[in-house]
Amino acid sequence: MSDVANTLPLLRAVGVTKTFPGTVALDQVDFTLQAGEVHALLGENGAGKSTLIKCLTGAYRRDGGEILMEDRPIDPRGTLDAQIHGIGTVYQEVNLLPNLSVAENLFLGHQPTRFGMISGREMNRQARETLSQYGLNIDVSRSLADYSVAVQQVIAIARAVNLSGKVLILDEPTASLDSGEVKMLFDIIRSLKDRGIGIIFISHFLDQVFEISDRITVLRNGRLIGTETAASLDRVQLVNMMLGRELEHETRETGKTDLAPGDPWLEFDDFGKKGRIAPFDLKIRRGEVVGMAGLLGSGRTETAETLFGAVAHDSGKARKLGEAIQLRSPRDAVAAGFGFCPEDRKIDGVIADLSVRENIILALQARIGWARPVPRKKQAEMAEDFIRRLDIRTSDAEKPVGLLSGGNQQKVLLARWLATNPKFLILDEPTRGIDVGAHAEIIRLIEDLCEEGMSLLVISSELDELVAYSHRVIVVRDRHHVAELVGAEITTDNMVEAIATSHNGSAA
Amino acid sequence: MNSRFLPLAATVAIFILAYAVCYAQFPAMLSTRVIGNLFTDNAFLGIIAVGMTFVIISGGIDLSVGSVIAFSGVFISVVLRDTGLHPIPVFAMLLLITTLFGAAMGATIHFLEMPAFIVTLAGMFLARGMAYVLSIDSVPINHEFYSSIQSFYWLMPGKGRLTFIGGLMLVVFVAGMLVAHRTRFGTNVYALGGGTHTAQLMGVPVARTTIAIYALSGFLAGLSGIVFSIYTSAGYSLATVGVELDAIAAVVIGGTLLTGGSGFIAGTLIGVLIMGLIQTYIIFDGTLSSWWTKIVVGMLLFAFIVLQKGLVWFTGRNRTSAEAAR
Numbered sequence: 048m049s050d051v052a053n054t055l056p057l058l059r060a061v062g063v064t065k066t067f068p069g070t071v072a073l074d075q076v077d078f079t080l081q082a083g084e085v086h087a088l089l090g091e092n093g094a095g096k097s098t099l100i101k102c103l104t105g106a107y108r109r110d111g112g113e114i115l116m117e118d119r120p121i122d123p124r125g126t127l128d129a130q131i132h133g134i135g136t137v138y139q140e141v142n143l144l145p146n147l148s149v150a151e152n153l154f155l156g157h158q159p160t161r162f163g164m165i166s167g168r169e170m171n172r173q174a175r176e177t178l179s180q181y182g183l184n185i186d187v188s189r190s191l192a193d194y195s196v197a198v199q200q201v202i203a204i205a206r207a208v209n210l211s212g213k214v215l216i217l218d219e220p221t222a223s224l225d226s227g228e229v230k231m232l233f234d235i236i237r238s239l240k241d242r243g244i245g246i247i248f249i250s251h252f253l254d255q256v257f258e259i260s261d262r263i264t265v266l267r268n269g270r271l272i273g274t275e276t277a278a279s280l281d282r283v284q285l286v287n288m289m290l291g292r293e294l295e296h297e298t299r300e301t302g303k304t305d306l307a308p309g310d311p312w313l314e315f316d317d318f319g320k321k322g323r324i325a326p327f328d329l330k331i332r333r334g335e336v337v338g339m340a341g342l343l344g345s346g347r348t349e350t351a352e353t354l355f356g357a358v359a360h361d362s363g364k365a366r367k368l369g370e371a372i373q374l375r376s377p378r379d380a381v382a383a384g385f386g387f388c389p390e391d392r393k394i395d396g397v398i399a400d401l402s403v404r405e406n407i408i409l410a411l412q413a414r415i416g417w418a419r420p421v422p423r424k425k426q427a428e429m430a431e432d433f434i435r436r437l438d439i440r441t442s443d444a445e446k447p448v449g450l451l452s453g454g455n456q457q458k459v460l461l462a463r464w465l466a467t468n469p470k471f472l473i474l475d476e477p478t479r480g481i482d483v484g485a486h487a488e489i490i491r492l493i494e495d496l497c498e499e500g501m502s503l504l505v506i507s508s509e510l511d512e513l514v515a516y517s518h519r520v521i522v523v524r525d526r527h528h529v530a531e532l533v534g535a536e537i538t539t540d541n542m543v544e545a546i547a548t549s550h551n552g553s554a555a
Numbered sequence: 556m557n558s559r560f561l562p563l564a565a566t567v568a569i570f571i572l573a574y575a576v577c578y579a580q581f582p583a584m585l586s587t588r589v590i591g592n593l594f595t596d597n598a599f600l601g602i603i604a605v606g607m608t609f610v611i612i613s614g615g616i617d618l619s620v621g622s623v624i625a626f627s628g629v630f631i632s633v634v635l636r637d638t639g640l641h642p643i644p645v646f647a648m649l650l651l652i653t654t655l656f657g658a659a660m661g662a663t664i665h666f667l668e669m670p671a672f673i674v675t676l677a678g679m680f681l682a683r684g685m686a687y688v689l690s691i692d693s694v695p696i697n698h699e700f701y702s703s704i705q706s707f708y709w710l711m712p713g714k715g716r717l718t719f720i721g722g723l724m725l726v727v728f729v730a731g732m733l734v735a736h737r738t739r740f741g742t743n744v745y746a747l748g749g750g751t752h753t754a755q756l757m758g759v760p761v762a763r764t765t766i767a768i769y770a771l772s773g774f775l776a777g778l779s780g781i782v783f784s785i786y787t788s789a790g791y792s793l794a795t796v797g798v799e800l801d802a803i804a805a806v807v808i809g810g811t812l813l814t815g816g817s818g819f820i821a822g823t824l825i826g827v828l829i830m831g832l833i834q835t836y837i838i839f840d841g842t843l844s845s846w847w848t849k850i851v852v853g854m855l856l857f858a859f860i861v862l863q864k865g866l867v868w869f870t871g872r873n874r875t876s877a878e879a880a881r
Contacts, residue, residue, distance in 0.1 A: 126758075142756050142757070144745075144753055146745060155743075156757065156758040163738075164733070190559055
């Protein structure tokens with residue numbers, strides 16, 4: 048790697064800062080990309096990866112800092128402008144036009160012309176020539192839609208390299224590819240690297256990151272945690288950098304051990320959904336908090352969605368107090384006394400234009416049926432009650448939820464499910480994107496709820512948090528439940544180790 | 556075979572089949588006279604259908620073209636009646652007006668992010684209203700230039716007459732095919748139909764292309780208005796009501812996807828000819844009500860929508876099985 052480090056940097060970001068109302072998405076981040084290097088950019092959701100990419104490609108205007116291309120400051124104003132400066136991007140969901148031919152997609156806007164008319168034959172010839180460099184010999188006159196996602200991805204890369212040719216940003220390119228396709232993609236990445244192109248590689252598959260990358264930069268909560276050569280890092284160090292330790296004080300070193308033994312209240316045997324989460328066994332006792340740890344995309348959310356019936360399971364069965372229950376849809380789950388606060392509250396959770404009261408009442412009303420409306424007076428009472436109990440900061444119950452802060456929106460969502468009086472509540476990243484104060488309140492609330500006898504499954508990337516409230520922690524990796532830690536075994540170190548262990552069983 | 560060509564192939568097959576049925580019953584229908592009349596009688600429809608094909612491929616719709624034809628006829632006849640101008644400068648003026656009218660609709664659609672359906676619906680009422688303002692009555696055109704154009708034709712082998720307006724329609728179709736398949740503008744039109752957002756990310760000038768598409772449709776509607784005035788020797792504000800729907804039907808029967816992104820100008824020509832053929836058959840038969848045209852067109856439209864849906868489903872399944880096999 049030393050030969051890379053000695054040359055002039057190709058692309059450099061110095062002290063790039065970007066703020067959104069209420070949050071600092073990027074805080075003085077430095078980033079350097081050498082020519083002929085594959086540089087992985089890692090971090091959990093909300094770490095600032097995509098914000099940094101969007102600043103580099105001009106999709107966002109940065110608030111501070113400089114971007115230098117070959118030591119000249121540049122200020123890309125949009126994707127096209129970034130392309131002119133030499134920065135091309137390929138996204139996970141391929142941004143090409145499925146109805147145009149492969150050749151048209153490659154050359155759209157730059158078609159070879161003769162006497163003002165597009166020369167289809169010349170265009171197809173050049174397209175074949177370009178793609179053969181990528182080991183692709185396909186009929187370029189066919190529609191793009193006729194080819195697999197992997198081929199489309201290669202075509203997108205070919206277009207980006209053709210048009211920009213210095214820096215290639217690959218945003219989760221392997222997420223929807225199988226292992227053979229990933230290998231083909233990596234061969235292409237290596238050959239581009241040999242041509243001196245600088246590649247920024249974003250992925251949450253650690254095996255792939257170690258396989259392809261020369262250097263690794265980790266971001267967390269909008270800050271640069273560090274840039275290291277891949278050879279000098281092991282998986283445990285990397286996971287530690289990504290997940291970090293935010294709540295250093297006041298938290299226990301190990302999980303709770305005080306749970307009274309008892310018969311499981313809920314049992315899932317061999318429960319799973321092909322392609323989303325491998326079959327797993329899970330037992331949950333009354334009043335128990337089960338934590339779930341794992342990296343982004345490891346199968347945490349998929350487990351929750353399968354349990355709640357949002358994605359119907361295709362193997363195994365569920366039992367409540369020993370009796371088999373149906374869990375084919377969220378309706379079944381709600382009927383069985385389940386509640387689910389999803390990860391992205393903006394997309395799956397609160398309805399921003401409805402008031403606090405309407406949001407709280409939504410799930411309860413859905414459960415008792417729309418034919419029997421909850422009386423307005425009762426609604427107001429319940430809303431007031433939850434606003435007080437959960438300490439939701441709002442001027443009144445009629446305020447649209449969209450105007451509340453993130454932490455308070457989260458509490459409204461929680462209140463919605465508490466109003467249905469669930470016996471089993473699934474919380475997916477309940478503390479994401481909320482400030483430290485609200486954070487502590489949510490944790491306190493989780494503890495209160497479990498003391499009241501409610502069972503909880505809490506998914507979180509913040510390991511210290513899991514240590515603080517879990518009786519048991521399930522670790523997921525690559526869509527499998529790989530470890531279960533109980534009581535004194537629950538430490539951040541144990542979790543990091545379980546997460547970092549690779550396929551072949553070694554932690555390095 | 557590339558699945559893109561399947562709807563076009565279906566259209567051609569239907570046309571050949573329909574012509575064969577007609578020929579079996581009335582052998583006289585297979586003559587250049589009938590074909591010549593087919594071109595002449597459907598010239599105005601064919602010309603707007605070319606514009607409509609571009610609009611629909613881009614994922615839009617233009618409901619104003621029928622009213623623009625009526626406006627054009629009234630405009631020409633009133634100006635010719637009230638001034639001593641030669642028809643050619645009047646044509647130029649008219650084409651400028653209808654092109655700007657289309658461009659204005661395109662700009663509204665793009666910049667105000669309004670659905671094309673609503674904007675061109677407003678355009679439809681506006682153009683029809685302007686025609687009424689100019690004249691409520693049918694205004695005849697008696698200019699020697701008109702008579703000389705009307706009497707001009709090229710005698711095809713078999714005594715069929717290819718008239719000026721029939722020929723003009725064919726020229727418009729050829730020009731349309733060149734623009735659609737051999738220019739960057741044409742590719743951009745397909746790109747918009749594939750997805751505006753993606754097209755924008757890939758560098759397609761979305762604003763310019765959208766405006767140009769509706770301007771082209773407006774220009775062709777004006778040209779169609781000129782052709783219609785030559786065809787009828789008059790301008791009448793109540794003429795060509797609902798012709799925009801005939802044009803949309805011809806485009807869809809011609810194999811263009813109503814959802815945009817796929818289609819051929821050549822297919823539209825066949826679509827227009829199929830509709831004309833049904834009409835001709837009814838005339839030959841002599842006992843059928845002309846409303847049968849509408850019924851058959853309705854059934855064909857329905858069949859094509861089902862075909863397109865089936866095709867989308869089939870290609871999707873085909874790809875999954877190909878991926879599974881790999």
